[in-house]
Structures are given as structure tokens and as C-alpha cells.
Amino acid sequence: MRQGALRLGVFAGPIWGTLFFVALWPLMHIFPPYSPNxxxxxxxxxxxSHQTGFLVGGILLMTASAIVWPFIAVILMFLKKIERGIPLxxxxxxxxxxxxxxxVFLCGLAFTMAAFRPxxxxxxxxAWSDLGMFLLVIPxxxxxxxxxxxxxxxxQDDRPKPILPRWYGYLNIWVGILSAxxxxxxLFKMGPFAWNGIAAFWIPAVVFGVWITATQLILLSAIxxxxxxxxxx
Amino acid sequence: xxxxxxxxxxxxGHIPGEPGLWVLxxxxxxxxxxxxxxxxxxxxxxxxxxxxxxxxxxxxxxxxTVLLLSSSWCIAHAVIAARRGSSGVRQMILAAMAxxxxxxxxxxxxxxxHIGAGDTLNSSSFFTFYFMYTGIHLLHxxxxxxxxxxxxxxxxxxxxxxxxxxxxxxxxxFWHLVDLLWVMIFALVYLLRHAGPA
Numbered sequence: 001m002r003q004g005a006l007r008l009g010v011f012a013g014p015i016w017g018t019l020f021f022v023a024l025w026p027l028m029h030i031f032p033p034y035s036p037n038x039x040x041x042x043x044x045x046x047x048x049s050h051q052t053g054f055l056v057g058g059i060l061l062m063t064a065s066a067i068v069w070p071f072i073a074v075i076l077m078f079l080k081k082i083e084r085g086i087p088l089x090x091x092x093x094x095x096x097x098x099x100x101x102x103x104v105f106l107c108g109l110a111f112t113m114a115a116f117r118p119x120x121x122x123x124x125x126x127a128w129s130d131l132g133m134f135l136l137v138i139p140x141x142x143x144x145x146x147x148x149x150x151x152x153x154x155x156q157d158d159r160p161k162p163i164l165p166r167w168y169g170y171l172n173i174w175v176g177i178l179s180a181x182x183x184x185x186x187l188f189k190m191g192p193f194a195w196n197g198i199a200a201f202w203i204p205a206v207v208f209g210v211w212i213t214a215t216q217l218i219l220l221s222a223i224x225x226x227x228x229x230x231x232x233x
Numbered sequence: 234x235x236x237x238x239x240x241x242x243x244x245x246g247h248i249p250g251e252p253g254l255w256v257l258x259x260x261x262x263x264x265x266x267x268x269x270x271x272x273x274x275x276x277x278x279x280x281x282x283x284x285x286x287x288x289x290x291x292x293x294x295x296x297x298t299v300l301l302l303s304s305s306w307c308i309a310h311a312v313i314a315a316r317r318g319s320s321g322v323r324q325m326i327l328a329a330m331a332x333x334x335x336x337x338x339x340x341x342x343x344x345x346x347h348i349g350a351g352d353t354l355n356s357s358s359f360f361t362f363y364f365m366y367t368g369i370h371l372l373h374x375x376x377x378x379x380x381x382x383x384x385x386x387x388x389x390x391x392x393x394x395x396x397x398x399x400x401x402x403x404x405x406x407f408w409h410l411v412d413l414l415w416v417m418i419f420a421l422v423y424l425l426r427h428a429g430p431a
Contacts, residue, residue, distance in 0.1 A: 167253030173257055174257045198271055
């Protein structure tokens with residue numbers, strides 16, 4: 001079994017996370033996000049003063065969406081192994097992962113648009129930046145489907161020694177439920193459910209951090225056990 | 234279960250359901266704790282909250298509390314019946330489901346009334362909290378009803394439990410969580426009043 005190749009695949013996850021974080025934090029300075037209440041002139045001034053940061057950050061986000069696939073593929077291989085027979089929910093998870101990463105690509109593209117022409121009007125710049133912020137937070141909607149499907153697959157595993165630990169299945173359900181509030185950010189410009197609020201941004205962000213860390217750990221330990229070659233009935 | 238099994242379980246303590254489930258239970262409680270504190274801080278600092286809060290129908294809130302508590306009681310009795318090996322498990326699960334569906338029905342009527350009166354998701358800070366918190370809770374209720382439906386299909390033709398005890402127990406624990414969260418929401422959102430200068 002090519003454990004080395006699988007392990008390498010898992011590391012696409014932290015690389016994705018690092019690119020994402022570098023883009024948002026030191027380059028674009030939108031972590032934590034600015035208030036949706038900010039005026040067009042203030043948003044445009046922020047983007048003009050970090051123009052190169054936004055353009056390079058946009059490239060990093062788009063790159064992240066393109067190099068995450070080995071990580072996702074390793075997750076899917078384990079899910080398919082657990083599901084056996086007709087891998088319905090693994091296929092659902094794979095499709096939702098795919099469109100989730102399209103939103104990451106479009107997020108990078110929207111911020112690139114916002115920063116591309118600093119001489120554009122303040123309103124135009126803010127509109128593209130708004131789209132970028134929405135693409136950052138609202139994809140919690142497909143995320144919820146993906147996490148619940150993953151959780152359901154893992155909890156279906158009836159082997160005496162499960163391929164992936166059952167607590168990780170429950171963790172996915174927890175992450176799925178708590179990502180859902182990201183869906184409503186279009187309704188609010190302030191308060192806990194705005195895109196910089198505790199319920200729509202901070203809780204999903206922290207919970208996602210827990211998910212990606214736990215996912216790497218359980219994948220590495222399953223690879224070490226050679227769980228893909230497991231032959232339990 | 235043999236006497237020896239019972240003794241070893243008594244020594245290490247019995248974990249209802251399975252250990253992994255408690256990642257979800259405590260994780261959810263932790264985050265709801267943060268949400269509840271956020272609400273309480275807003276209630277204490279924003280005097281406009283209690284004006285909107287007065288529009289809530291405590292009667293409907295109480296009715297829903299009674300429905301969910303009774304539903305929890307039914308699922309607890311399903312677990313007891315399964316432990317006895319009795320045939321009444323499916324009946325109790327179906328009763329719990331019916332009460333859960335009634336909760337959703339009351340919620341829909343209640344939401345419909347507020348929306349009809351012009352109080353919607355983003356019309357005031359109080360109604361944002363109200364709709365979002367009861368909405369996140371409703372998501373839990375719907376997931377729970379899905380789990381209960383699945384449980385009902387796992388009883389044999391006589392209505393006795395045919396799956397593993399941990400599955401039924403774990404599902405019951407989740408249903409109790411849904412209940413516990415509702416009791417907290419009822420107390421905080423419906424009952425707790427702003428204690429500022431009157």
C-alpha cells in the first residue's frame with residue numbers, strides 16, 4: 001500500500017488552509033472581516049491601500065481551490081471504503097466538495113475584481129468586495145450538506161473496528177449544524193448573524209478549524225493502520 | 234447481558250449511547266452556551282429588546298415546552314421498554330415522533346403569526362435572535378425527527394427493538410439534548426425580562 005502517497009495527499013489540507021489564511025490575514029487584512037456597515041468610501045480606501053495584497057491574495061485563494069484535491073480524494077477513498085457497494089453518500093460528498101471549492105475560486109476572483117482597477121468608483125469596488133465576503137461565508141450552505149453526509153457515512157459503518165472513529169462522525173454532524181448560520185449573512189449588517197458576527201463568522205470559523213485539524217489527525221492515523229486494506233466483513 | 238458484564242460496566246460507569254456521541258452533545262452545548270450568553274448580554278444592554286419580546290406568546294412557548302418534554306418522556310420509556318425486551322418500543326417511538334411533529338406545527342403557527350404582524354428575521358434585534366435561535370433549534374428538531382423515523386423502522390414486526398441498545402440510547406440522548414436546548418430557549422427568550430430601570 002502506498003502509504004507515503006496517501007500521507008502526502010493529506011498534507012494538501014494544511015497547505016490549502018495556510019494559503020487561505022495568508023490570503024485573508026496578512027495580505028488582504030480581512031481577518032477578522034470588516035463590518036458590513038462600513039461606507040463605500042472606507043471599503044474602497046481599504047482595498048486601494050492593500051491593492052497588491054488583494055491581488056496576490058486572490059491568486060492564493062484560487063490556487064488553494066486548485067491544490068486541495070489530494071486531501072479531498074483521501075477523505076473520499078476512506079468514505080467509499082466505509083460505504084461499500086453503491087457509494088451514494090460518498091458521491092454526494094464528492095459533488096458538494098467540488099462546488100464548495102468553486103466558491104473558493106470565485107471568492108479569489110471577486111477580490112481580484114475589487115482590487116483590479118483602483119480608479120473605479122467606490123460603489124463598484126465595494127460591490128465586488130461584498131461578493132467576495134459573501135463567497136467567503138455563505139458557502140456554509142453546501143458545507144452543511146457535505147458534513148452531514150460525511151457524518152452519516154461514518155456512523156453507518158457496522159464493522160467491529162470502524163474504518164474511521166465514530167466520534168469523528170459525530171464531529172462532522174456538529175460542524176454541519178454549526179456552519180449553517182453562515183447562510184443568513186445577506187440579511188444582516190450588524191449583530192451576531194452579520195458576516196463579522198459571532199454566530200455567522202466566529203463560530204463557523206472556529207468549528208471549521210477544529211474540523212480540518214481533526215480530519216488530518218484521523219486520516220494520518222487511519223493511513224498508519226492501513227485501514228484502506230482492512231478486510232473485516 | 235450477563236452478571237459479569239453488568240459488574241464490569243458498573244465498575245467503569247455506563248456511558249449512555251456511545252462515547253463518540255458526547256463530542257456532538259457537549260460541542261453543541263458549548264456553542265449554545267456562547268449563543269445564550271450573547272443573547273443575555275444583548276438583552277441586558279439593549280432596552281429595545283424587551284419591547285419586541287413582549288409580543289411573544291408565552292402560552293405557545295409553554296405548550297411547546299410541554300410537547301417536547303412529553304416527547305422526551307416517551308423516548309425514555311422506549312429505552313426502558315427495549316431494556317425489558319417488551320414489544321411497546323415502536324409505539325413509544327411513534328408517540329415521541331407525533332409530539333415532535335406537533336412541536337413543529339406549533340412553531341409554524343407561531344412564526345406565521347409574527348411574520349403576519351410584520352415582525353420578521355431582520356425587523357428588530359430581538360426578532361433576529363428569536364427567529365435565528367428557534368430556527369437553529371428547529372434544525373435540531375428536524376434532524377431528531379429523522380433519527381426517530383429511522384429508529385421506528387428498526388423495530389421488528391411486533392414493535393420490539395431489534396437494533397443495538399446503544400443506538401436507541403444514543404438517539405434518545407440526542408432527543409433529550411433537543412429538549413434541554415428548548416427549555417433554555419424558553420427560559421431565556423420567552424421568560425427572562427430586561428431588569429433595567431423600569
